[in-house]
Amino acid sequence: MAYIGFENIDKYYGKNHVLKGINLEIKQGDFVTLLGPSGCGKSTLLRCLAGLETTSGGKIILDGEDITEKDPKDRNIGMVFQHYSLFPNMTVKENLSFGLKLQKLPANEIEKRVKDSIEMVELIGKENEYPNNLSGGQQQRVALARGIVMRPKVLLLDEPLSAIDAKLRKSLQTSIREIHKEMGLTSVFVTHDQDEAMVMSDVIHLFHDGKIEQSGDPVDIYTKPVTPFAAGFIGNYNILNPAQMEKLTGKKWDGDVAIRPETVIISREAVTSAESYKMQGVILDRVTRGNVLRYKIQVNGIEVQSDVLFRSASMYEVGETAYMALADHNCVRL
Ligand code: ADP
Numbered sequence: 085m086a087y088i089g090f091e092n093i094d095k096y097y098g099k100n101h102v103l104k105g106i107n108l109e110i111k112q113g114d115f116v117t118l119l120g121p122s123g124c125g126k127s128t129l130l131r132c133l134a135g136l137e138t139t140s141g142g143k144i145i146l147d148g149e150d151i152t153e154k155d156p157k158d159r160n161i162g163m164v165f166q167h168y169s170l171f172p173n174m175t176v177k178e179n180l181s182f183g184l185k186l187q188k189l190p191a192n193e194i195e196k197r198v199k200d201s202i203e204m205v206e207l208i209g210k211e212n213e214y215p216n217n218l219s220g221g222q223q224q225r226v227a228l229a230r231g232i233v234m235r236p237k238v239l240l241l242d243e244p245l246s247a248i249d250a251k252l253r254k255s256l257q258t259s260i261r262e263i264h265k266e267m268g269l270t271s272v273f274v275t276h277d278q279d280e281a282m283v284m285s286d287v288i289h290l291f292h293d294g295k296i297e298q299s300g301d302p303v304d305i306y307t308k309p310v311t312p313f314a315a316g317f318i319g320n321y322n323i324l325n326p327a328q329m330e331k332l333t334g335k336k337w338d339g340d341v342a343i344r345p346e347t348v349i350i351s352r353e354a355v356t357s358a359e360s361y362k363m364q365g366v367i368l369d370r371v372t373r374g375n376v377l378r379y380k381i382q383v384n385g386i387e388v389q390s391d392v393l394f395r396s397a398s399m400y401e402v403g404e405t406a407y408m409a410l411a412d413h414n415c416v417r418l
């Protein structure tokens with residue numbers, strides 16, 4: 085049985101139908117990501133789980149119990165937001181012990197839990213600092229410690245890294261994964277960033293307009309998009325209609341096809357592999373993206389993007405003619 089279950093969750097804000105019959109099951113111990121563009125309902129679903137928002141219909145189950153109507157403070161759920169929302173007039177230690185004191189835990193237990201959490205987020209030595217004296221990354225570590233200090237059943241993280249610069253973000257992604265594992269948490273993470281979702285998650289649920297468009301592990305989501313929306317949101321796919329595919333390959337196609345740029349082969353010699361569609365085109369554009377070169381290549385009036393590793397042998401000039409090939413198994417039917 086699922087550890088967290090959403091059954092037919094509806095949510096309206098006035099006439100705005102924000103969650104449209106969400107059915108979702110989450111396994112205990114999984115790191116699960118709700119991925120999707122801004123405004124598609126990710127935060128609303130998370131807030132319903134935390135009890136910060138009521139549902140308009142449906143049922144939420146946690147660990148075998150119907151918590152739909154339960155008071156937020158009795159749900160035993162930890163939450164971390166994009167904005168750290170720490171108490172500015174309290175030290176790190178005071179921020180962390182605040183909720184534990186409300187629960188009237190014994191002083192030595194509070195002391196131990198606060199110490200453990202500070203260790204876990206690697207903030208030893210900062211116990212007596214005020215939030216204003218900490219960097220953004222450190223403040224988010226405090227917020228993370230506050231999320232776990234209550235020993236929650238479930239940790240919810242709503243775009244916690246969106247305000248943090250790229251380099252620090254990577255190290256916090258790693259910290260969050262490690263804490264998740266070490267504490268045996270069940271975590272639900274929200275992001276609009278596909279790369280972050282790929283790095284962090286056991287399971288990704290791709291949201292679109294109040295519904296779940298596709299669910300799967302990162303490899304499935306990346307390699308087998310099931311709809312044009314999924315292919316458009318993930319992995320910079322080329323999306324081609326049947327007429328375009330016919331111009332490219334010379335055969336008839338039934339529906340739209342998604343092709344990942346890194347599966348489009350460009351070559352100076354004619355490609356010989358048996359399973360491929362082979363063609364010739366002209367290089368229209370080349371962009372350097374770190375260790376990858378992204379080409380735009382035109383074949384029979386159709387433009388296709390191709391990503392190749394940056395090597396001297398893979399350098400083509402704009403205007404150059406090149407062979408191109410596509411394996412049939414890399415043409416994903418939508
Ligand atoms: P996401 O987190 O995916 O960006 P949200 O769940 O925050 O999306 O919002 C989904 C939709 O609900 C948006 O159209 C948003 O404007 C609307 N919404 C969110 N919170 C409220 C609220 N408190 N009152 C009215 N509308 C809201």
Ligand code: MG
Nearest residue numbers: 126127128274
């Ligand atoms: Mg949001």
